[in-house]
Structure formats: C-alpha cells, structure tokens
Amino acid sequence: MTDFAAAVCKLKTLPQFAPDAKTAALIADTLGVYNCSRYHIFPGFCDVHVHFREPGFFYKESIRTGSQAAARGGYTAVCTMPNLNPVPDSAAHLQEELDIIRKDAVIAVYPYGAITKGEQGAELSDMEDMAPEVIAFSDDGRGVQREAQMRKAMRKAAALGKMIVAHCEDNTLLHGGYIHDGAYAKAHGHKGICSESEWRQIARDLRLAEETGCAYHVCHISCKESVELIRQARAKGLNVSCETAPHYLVLDENDLKEEGRFKMNPPLRTKADREALIAGLLDGTINMIATDHAPHSPEEKAKGLAGSAFGIPGLETAFPVLYTKLVRENIISLERLIDLLAVQPRKRFQIPFAGAFTVWDLEAPVTVTPEAFLSKGKDTPFAGMQLFGECLLTIMDGKIVYCK
Numbered sequence: 001m002t003d004f005a006a007a008v009c010k011l012k013t014l015p016q017f018a019p020d021a022k023t024a025a026l027i028a029d030t031l032g033v034y035n036c037s038r039y040h041i042f043p044g045f046c047d048v049h050v051h052f053r054e055p056g057f058f059y060k061e062s063i064r065t066g067s068q069a070a071a072r073g074g075y076t077a078v079c080t081m082p083n084l085n086p087v088p089d090s091a092a093h094l095q096e097e098l099d100i101i102r103k104d105a106v107i108a109v110y111p112y113g114a115i116t117k118g119e120q121g122a123e124l125s126d127m128e129d130m131a132p133e134v135i136a137f138s139d140d141g142r143g144v145q146r147e148a149q150m151r152k153a154m155r156k157a158a159a160l161g162k163m164i165v166a167h168c169e170d171n172t173l174l175h176g177g178y179i180h181d182g183a184y185a186k187a188h189g190h191k192g193i194c195s196e197s198e199w200r201q202i203a204r205d206l207r208l209a210e211e212t213g214c215a216y217h218v219c220h221i222s223c224k225e226s227v228e229l230i231r232q233a234r235a236k237g238l239n240v241s242c243e244t245a246p247h248y249l250v251l252d253e254n255d256l257k258e259e260g261r262f263k264m265n266p267p268l269r270t271k272a273d274r275e276a277l278i279a280g281l282l283d284g285t286i287n288m289i290a291t292d293h294a295p296h297s298p299e300e301k302a303k304g305l306a307g308s309a310f311g312i313p314g315l316e317t318a319f320p321v322l323y324t325k326l327v328r329e330n331i332i333s334l335e336r337l338i339d340l341l342a343v344q345p346r347k348r349f350q351i352p353f354a355g356a357f358t359v360w361d362l363e364a365p366v367t368v369t370p371e372a373f374l375s376k377g378k379d380t381p382f383a384g385m386q387l388f389g390e391c392l393l394t395i396m397d398g399k400i401v402y403c404k
Contacts, residue, residue, distance in 0.1 A: 056085025295377020
C-alpha cells in the first residue's frame with residue numbers, strides 16, 4: 001500500500017469520503033512525500049455555528065477572514081449566525097450578506113435567517129421570503145423569550161420545511177451574570193449565570209417541538225440538565241438535535257482566569273457538567289461539535305471577565321484541541337471525532353459534501369499562537385497550550401483553499 005493510500009484508509013468506517021483520482025493527485029502534487037504514520041486525509045469539517053460579523057461588524061471579523069480561518073482549521077462548510085447589521089430578517093437584508101459571501105468566501109458559507117425582526121423577539125421575520133436562501137432560522141445571541149412567539153415560529157418553520165436553531169436563555173434568570181454561578185464566581189465576587197437559564201428554555205422548546213412537529217436544534221449546550229433533557233426527547237423520537245463546543249468539553253470553571261479570553265455565553269460550567277457533555281458525545285445524545293466562533297476586537301476583550309464581550313474564536317483551534325484532549329487521551333475515537341465534526345453536521349443540516357478534504361499531520365506538536373491566526377479574533381482561552389495536529393492542506397471542489 002502506498003503512503004497516500006494508507007493516509008486515506010485510516011478512517012475505515014468512512015469509505016464514502018475517499019478522494020477521487022483527481023483530488024488524490026492534487027493532494028499528492030501539493031504535499032509531495034507522505035509519512036503514512038502521521039498524515040490523515042479527512043472529509044472537510046462542517047461547523048453549523050459561526051459568527052463572521054459581516055455585514056455590520058467588519059472590525060471584529062469578515063466573511064473573507066472568517067472563511068480563511070475556517071479553511072486553516074480544516075473546515076469547508078460553515079453556517080453563519082444572523083446577529084448582524086442589518087439582521088437578515090427579510091429578503092432584502094439577507095441579500096446584503098449573500099452578496100458578500102458570493103464575493104469573498106473561500107469555502108461554502110450558509111447563512112441563517114433570523115426568527116424575529118431585528119432579533120427582538122416580537123414580530124416574526126419574513127421567514128417565507130428568506131426560506132430558499134437560508135440554512136435554517138435562529139435568533140442566536142439571544143433566546144426567544146415569549147412562548148407564544150416561539151410556537152408561532154416553529155409552526156411557520158415546519159410549514160416551510162426548515163429547522164429552528166435555538167440559543168436557549170431565559171432572561172429572567174440572568175441577573176446581570178457573566179460567568180457560571182458556581183464556586184469561582186462566589187470565590188472571586190463575580191455575578192453568576194445559573195444553568196437553569198439554559199435548560200429551562202430548552203425544556204419549553206422541546207415541548208413546543210413535540211406540539212408543532214418542527215425540526216429543532218439546540219445551540220451550544222453547556223450543562224448536565226440540558227444533556228438529560230435532550231436525551232429524553234430523542235428517546236421519545238422527537239426530531240431534535242444539539243451541539244456543544246470544544247471549550248465546554250475540555251475546560252470548566254476551574255480553568256478560569258481574570259481575562260476576557262475566558263468569557264463566552266453560555267459560560268464555562270462545572271467539572272460535572274463537562275463530564276455530562278462527554279457522556280452525551282459517547283452515547284449519541286450530542287450530535288455534533290460546533291465552535292461558536294465569535295471573534296471580537298482586542299479592545300472588547302481587554303476588560304476582564306466582568307467587562308469584556310461574550311465570545312471567543314474557535315475555528316483554528318478546534319481540531320487540535322479535541323484531538324489532543326479527547327482522542328489522544330482515549331476518551332473518544334478518532335472516527336467518532338470526525339463523525340462529530342464532518343459527518344453528522346452535514347447529515348442533520350443537509351449540507352452537501354462537495355468533494356471537500358483536509359489533510360492533517362497528527363504527530364506535529366503545535367503551540368496555540370493567537371498572533372498567527374487568520375481570524376481577526378485573537379482572544380482564545382487556549383493561548384499557549386501545547387497540542388498535537390497541524391492542518392497541511394484543505395481542498396474544496398478540486399481547489400486548494402488552504403495550504404500551510
């Protein structure tokens with residue numbers, strides 16, 4: 001067996017993703033000599049939850065820089081959240097984002113449409129007009145507070161054959177909090193966000209999804225109660241799915257520092273929550289891993305835990321973090337990780353494979369160096385971490401979109 005064939009055949013459970021002869025030749029010509037003990041060829045990763053900040057917030061990120069960062073992280077398809085300016089709540093507003101995507105994206109970028117006008121939770125967006133061009137509907141960045149409005153949105157989405165993708169957060173339970181309401185918050189005098197603010201709204205939405213028959217997906221779950229609620233819903237046969245993010249799987253409140261790079265929403269929670277999320281990966285309750293890539297300017301992240309903006313970049317660190325902390329430590333298999341990053345997101349969101357591949361050297365030691373990120377966002381909790389796994393090449397539709 002050639003080195004190239006060995007690299008392809010490492011993932012024996014995914015033969016449907018073997019590159020064709022033309023792609024194989026492109027990879028071989030680009031990288032030259034293979035070391036079959038180190039190199040792996042994976043299907044391109046798919047992230048259903050990113051913030052590329054454009055239009056409206058170009059200083060944080062852009063379609064171009066965000067998609068370039070994604071390609072460097074091995075991603076060939078992403079879904080962009082609608083907390084933009086203008087919010088894509090009508091066909092006209094959505095068109096502004098679509099025009100930028102078509103001009104600047106280096107990978108496949110699928111936009112979400114907002115659930116409500118301006119993501120304000122009151123009037124429904126022009127869902128029917130946007131449906132042909134959006135991957136699903138979300139008000140990510142905030143929860144839909146009114147039950148009647150979410151029921152109405154679910155009924156409309158179900159009629160359109162679209163999914164509701166929910167940021168679940170009950171505003172009445174926030175009380176000005178900004179990190180988890182746990183031991184660290186109490187010890188350091190911080191205002192906490194309780195887990196109930198997340199799981200209570202999930203419980204409501206699962207009931208509404210059962211009532212309406214709407215396909216429903218929960219964003220960035222972070223606590224053990226959320227895992228159990230979704231486990232029960234799936235056991236009942238409801239059409240529901242969920243994601244969690246790399247930082248919730250490998251970090252918890254014990255890792256917090258008094259720096260903005262540790263602030264995200266939902267927050268890092270307890271060790272027990274992190275362990276419940278891993279259990280959810282192992283038993284299939286959690287369908288996929290998404291980064292919630294949410295870059296901000298240095299100024300917005302320089303105000304400590306209390307004053308910094310919520311959100312961290314994640315596309316360029318996701319695979320090395322997960323491979324090092326979960327696969328190399330024998331928590332999940334490499335095949336399962338690729339399933340969570342590449343296969344299940346596409347299956348659930350009906351995103352085509354499009355001949356997309358990414359080539360990694362799994363033995364290469366890497367130090368997380370934010371200054372080298374292609375993303376404009378540099379404030380990661382993984383800065384300085386020693387990991388394994390380096391992306392050498394990413395290909396989509398027969399074209400190189402990233403090469404080291």
